[in-house]
Amino acid sequence: MSGVVRRVGLSLLGPVLAVLVALVISALVIALIGQDPLEAFRVMTDLGQSPSQQVQSIVVILNRAVPLFLAGLAVAVAFRMGLFNIGVEGQYRLATVLAAAAGAAVALPGPLHVLLIVVVAMAVGALWAGIVGVLKVTRGVSEVISSIMLNFIALGLASFLLTGPLRGSPPGASIITTAEIPESGRVPSLNGLLTALGLAEPRSGLYGFLLVAVVVGVVVAVLLTRTRFGFDLRATGLSPSAATASGVDARGMVVKTMLISGAIAGLVGLPDLLGSQYDYGTEFTAGLGFLGIAVALLGRSAPVGIALAALLFAFLDRAALPLQFADIPSSVVTIIQGTIVLAVVVANEIARRLALRSAERAGASAGPSPQTGGDDGAPPPTAPDGGQRVHTGVPGDQQGAQA
Amino acid sequence: MSPADSPAGGAAAGDVPLAVELRGITKRFPGVVANGDIELRVRRGEVHAIVGENGAGKSTLMKTLYGEHRPDEGEILVDGRPVQFRSPADAIAAGIGMVHQHFMLADNFTVLENVILGSEPTKRGRLDRAGARRRIEEISERYNLGLRPDALVEDLGVGDRQRVEIAKVLYRDARILILDEPTAVLVPQEVDELFGNLAELKREGLTVIFISHKLDEVRRVADSITVIRRGTTVGTADPRTTTAKQLAELMVGAELPTPETRESTVRDTPVLQLVDVTVSDESRRPVVDDVTLTVREGEVVGIAGVEGNGQAELVDAIMGLRPLAAGSVLLGGEDVTAWSTRARREAGVGFIPEDRHRQGMLLDAPLWENRILGHQTRPPAVKGPLIDRRGARADTARIMREYDVRAPGPDTLAVALSGGNQQKLIVGREMSARPRLLVAAHPTRGVDVGAQSVIWELLKDARAEGLGIVLISADLDELIGLSDTLHVMLRGRLVATLDPRRVTPEELGGHMTGARSTAGAA
Ligand SMILES: Nc1ncnc2c1ncn2[C@@H]1O[C@H](COP(=O)(O)OP(=O)(O)OP(=O)(O)O)[C@@H](O)[C@H]1O
Numbered sequence: 001m002s003g004v005v006r007r008v009g010l011s012l013l014g015p016v017l018a019v020l021v022a023l024v025i026s027a028l029v030i031a032l033i034g035q036d037p038l039e040a041f042r043v044m045t046d047l048g049q050s051p052s053q054q055v056q057s058i059v060v061i062l063n064r065a066v067p068l069f070l071a072g073l074a075v076a077v078a079f080r081m082g083l084f085n086i087g088v089e090g091q092y093r094l095a096t097v098l099a100a101a102a103g104a105a106v107a108l109p110g111p112l113h114v115l116l117i118v119v120v121a122m123a124v125g126a127l128w129a130g131i132v133g134v135l136k137v138t139r140g141v142s143e144v145i146s147s148i149m150l151n152f153i154a155l156g157l158a159s160f161l162l163t164g165p166l167r168g169s170p171p172g173a174s175i176i177t178t179a180e181i182p183e184s185g186r187v188p189s190l191n192g193l194l195t196a197l198g199l200a201e202p203r204s205g206l207y208g209f210l211l212v213a214v215v216v217g218v219v220v221a222v223l224l225t226r227t228r229f230g231f232d233l234r235a236t237g238l239s240p241s242a243a244t245a246s247g248v249d250a251r252g253m254v255v256k257t258m259l260i261s262g263a264i265a266g267l268v269g270l271p272d273l274l275g276s277q278y279d280y281g282t283e284f285t286a287g288l289g290f291l292g293i294a295v296a297l298l299g300r301s302a303p304v305g306i307a308l309a310a311l312l313f314a315f316l317d318r319a320a321l322p323l324q325f326a327d328i329p330s331s332v333v334t335i336i337q338g339t340i341v342l343a344v345v346v347a348n349e350i351a352r353r354l355a356l357r358s359a360e361r362a363g364a365s366a367g368p369s370p371q372t373g374g375d376d377g378a379p380p381p382t383a384p385d386g387g388q389r390v391h392t393g394v395p396g397d398q399q400g401a402q403a
Numbered sequence: 404m405s406p407a408d409s410p411a412g413g414a415a416a417g418d419v420p421l422a423v424e425l426r427g428i429t430k431r432f433p434g435v436v437a438n439g440d441i442e443l444r445v446r447r448g449e450v451h452a453i454v455g456e457n458g459a460g461k462s463t464l465m466k467t468l469y470g471e472h473r474p475d476e477g478e479i480l481v482d483g484r485p486v487q488f489r490s491p492a493d494a495i496a497a498g499i500g501m502v503h504q505h506f507m508l509a510d511n512f513t514v515l516e517n518v519i520l521g522s523e524p525t526k527r528g529r530l531d532r533a534g535a536r537r538r539i540e541e542i543s544e545r546y547n548l549g550l551r552p553d554a555l556v557e558d559l560g561v562g563d564r565q566r567v568e569i570a571k572v573l574y575r576d577a578r579i580l581i582l583d584e585p586t587a588v589l590v591p592q593e594v595d596e597l598f599g600n601l602a603e604l605k606r607e608g609l610t611v612i613f614i615s616h617k618l619d620e621v622r623r624v625a626d627s628i629t630v631i632r633r634g635t636t637v638g639t640a641d642p643r644t645t646t647a648k649q650l651a652e653l654m655v656g657a658e659l660p661t662p663e664t665r666e667s668t669v670r671d672t673p674v675l676q677l678v679d680v681t682v683s684d685e686s687r688r689p690v691v692d693d694v695t696l697t698v699r700e701g702e703v704v705g706i707a708g709v710e711g712n713g714q715a716e717l718v719d720a721i722m723g724l725r726p727l728a729a730g731s732v733l734l735g736g737e738d739v740t741a742w743s744t745r746a747r748r749e750a751g752v753g754f755i756p757e758d759r760h761r762q763g764m765l766l767d768a769p770l771w772e773n774r775i776l777g778h779q780t781r782p783p784a785v786k787g788p789l790i791d792r793r794g795a796r797a798d799t800a801r802i803m804r805e806y807d808v809r810a811p812g813p814d815t816l817a818v819a820l821s822g823g824n825q826q827k828l829i830v831g832r833e834m835s836a837r838p839r840l841l842v843a844a845h846p847t848r849g850v851d852v853g854a855q856s857v858i859w860e861l862l863k864d865a866r867a868e869g870l871g872i873v874l875i876s877a878d879l880d881e882l883i884g885l886s887d888t889l890h891v892m893l894r895g896r897l898v899a900t901l902d903p904r905r906v907t908p909e910e911l912g913g914h915m916t917g918a919r920s921t922a923g924a925a
């Protein structure tokens with residue numbers, strides 16, 4: 001159906017524009033610091049010479065994309081009902097340290113052990129985010145403020161736990177970590193799958209958690225677009241007053257959404273924890289929660305979009321090291337990511353106008369037929385992006401998820 | 404009546420130029436020609452009414468004039484000079500002001516802030532609140548708008564919001580006022596007051612373009628009338644010589660309906676009982692004060708009153724949207740005071756809210772999702788915990804057919820519908836659930852005379868089958884014609900109970916303003 005194709009095309013327009021604009025700006029910046037932008041882009045897109053190097057690069061990208069995707073999903077679920085969960089960072093750090101400690105403390109048979117770690121992480125994330133929800137409905141505290149505050153507390157709490165009660169590394173070690181999770185609590189890599197596909201064996205393992213992330217993505221997509229609960233959630237995001245009048249319990253909805261968002265956030269640290277680190281330490285991957293906000297924005301709060309955005313960000317992150325080898329400052333990557341986020345906000349608005357214009361032109365070319373009363377098979381008006389919806393201030397793109 | 408083909412645009416020799424002239428305006432939306440080759444000529448200093456059925460293209464035409472979008476074809480002349488507006492800011496600069504069919508107010512701002520928003524007065528670089536307040540109070544005084552500058556818009560009812568919108572335009576010193584259904588929720592006295600005050604401005608050269616579906620009102624206040632049908636001008640009419648009946652025929656080619664209730668269908672079983680219901684506002688002042696009323700099966704209970712006398716809060720109390728300070732709500736004999744809104748809806752309460760954009764729809768969602776809204780727990784749109792997309796689409800298509808909702812299809816976004824068509828969708832949706840009790844606030848707000856009679860018929864049929872209805876309306880004919888029992892609400896209290904078969908609109912109006920004594924008649 002051409003209508004669907006057009007709609008998908010138009011919803012891609014904003015993000016694609018944003019990426020292009022970001023590339024142009026970054027190229028200018030690179031040129032300004034006296035480097036060759038084309039050379040920099042060549043280094044960034046060079047995945048390696050040999051097949052095994054290339055596979056390795058792809059594995060690195062995927063392994064980075066998995067936590068980014070989960071972080072983006074956590075943010076997006078809240079976005080869709082008009083809540084801004086900035087607290088993913090704190091939620092996943094606290095969840096990971098506790099899950100790591102719990103995983104190291106028990107000995108269970110394989111799948112059960114992993115399950116326990118996952119459940120602990122999700123529960124901790126959910127509870128931490130739940131505080132935000134409860135504060136909002138009982139005290140009217142803005143979730144933006146409380147989740148930022150709780151980030152500080154969570155980070156402090158996590159380092160206290162790490163250096164104090166949950167410390168597993170020997171005293172005097174340069175890196176403080178929790179005790180290591182035994183073999184039974186680790187998620188096996190998917191390298192077997194890669195070799196079975198005839199690809200070269202990469203040096204590091206492709207996270208088995210990738211599969212979990214895919215399942216979570218599908219579940220979230222189904223939850224949002226196909227269930228009553230998801231309808232209530234999106235309705236609240238679109239119009240809180242109409243949702244309330246329709247019988248949605250707005251307060252309950254805030255708490256439930258924060259719990260779900262937090263539970264997903266709790267998973268963010270697990271791919272690294274169970275796939276390569278096996279303990280939580282001072283060096284554990286940080287900043288995923290904040291990147292998740294950018295990823296959710298770029299992906300327009302729809303699971304497929306978030307997956308693409310996560311892959312893009314992961315691809316850029318991987319380029320940091322090769323850039324350094326080529327004597328180009330790796331902060332180029334950060335600049336690109338930063339400009340993407342800025343550009344995405346602007347581009348969404350431009351795309352919205354273009355979509356409107358093209359829709360009107362399409363209507364015009366339909367010719368001056370008498371006004372239609374019924375169904376004449378005309379394409380439905382395209383959904384402009386909702387990035388500027390007043391009461392939320394965050395994109396809760398309707399069409400992106402349906403297309 | 405004369406056809407709209409009168410030649411000689413602009414000014415005939417010696418004449419003052421027309422305040423507004425639209426020539427051959429065409430505006431298309433995907434699948435729809437909203438305006439096709441429209442002609443409109445408005446003289447300076449007149450009240451010019453535009454009438455036409457729902458979706459005829461009235462709002463679209465006015466938005467074109469106001470610079471909200473550009474016409475695909477055609478010319479706009481203001482004071483005889485061709486203009487091209489790129490945005491409403493250009494139109495405002497040219498002295499045009501518009502009150503939209505749907506409110507454009509910022510909820511969490513005060514009345515004062517809303518009025519000055521976009522044209523903030525400054526004094527030495529700082530916001531001149533005191534000056535603004537003085538002007539707003541002056542405007543409020545002069546046009547009898549009764550504005551409270553410091554009230555939060557969020558807390559206002561539809562009538563007050565309407566007045567804020569009007570004040571907003573007056574504040575900007577517009578010389579050409581576009582009013583898109585400004586009176587849909589105002590009672591007749593308020594309409595008269597508004598236009599009485601505008602008359603003075605008219606003498607100073609103010610031009611008013613006015614859209615309404617209330618044909619009697621149009622005939623009372625308008626100096627000339629343009630009729631639009633299916634996106635194009637079909638004629639102009641002289642309000643002095645044209646009857647409402649003729650107008651209706653010109654508009655929709657149908658007879659003017661009257662909401663005459665036939666024989667009473669009231670049964671004994673009560674559907675809704677309110678016992679000593681009191682609702683308080685934030686400052687603990689009762690806004691609904693000790694209200695007791697009963698709605699029986701097959702009965703329409705009308706609540707008359709000037710907007711802002713507690714009707715909205717009463718509706719909220721029935722729907723469970725606002726906690727009671729005292730009293731109880733019984734549904735079919737069962738105490739539902741503590742029930743949630745959803746539980747009440749599931750128990751068979753239908754709801755047509757006074758402000759369809761605020762409480763009745765998701766504008767950025769397709770029509771089929773709007774079909775689900777408020778019925779999230781019931782077939783045909785849901786299956787267990789899942790949304791039944793196909794069922795919802797099919798049922799939306801059925802509602803669109805049966806209720807004559809004019810739109811390309813169930814996947815159209817609600818925002819693309821004309822106001823009246825949105826209303827018809829809401830009515831269709833609520834009636835489709837076969838409710839036991841219908842809480843209807845202005846059920847025919849903004850729908851054209853043809854659709855109005857259809858909705859009235861539907862309500863009457865459902866009533867004959869045992870539906871109990873709480874009816875709130877600013878349309879006194881509707882209230883008198885549909886109601887079996889008529890209560891008058893004033894300052895939160897039910898002050899009179901009247902017999903709708905004997906009361907005249909004039910008497911009812913007197914009761915509503917408290918001019919008549921509270922001695923009940925029924
Ligand atoms: N933004 C839009 N996108 C697509 N179609 C639109 C849009 N706005 C209006 N339309 C269509 O244009 C037609 C005219 O709509 P308009 O709002 O002008 O009607 P109206 O005369 O004001 O009706 P009402 O009395 O119900 O308010 C309708 O068929 C409507 O569906």
Ligand SMILES: [Mg+2]
Binds near residue numbers: 462463504821822823
């Ligand atoms: Mg309209």
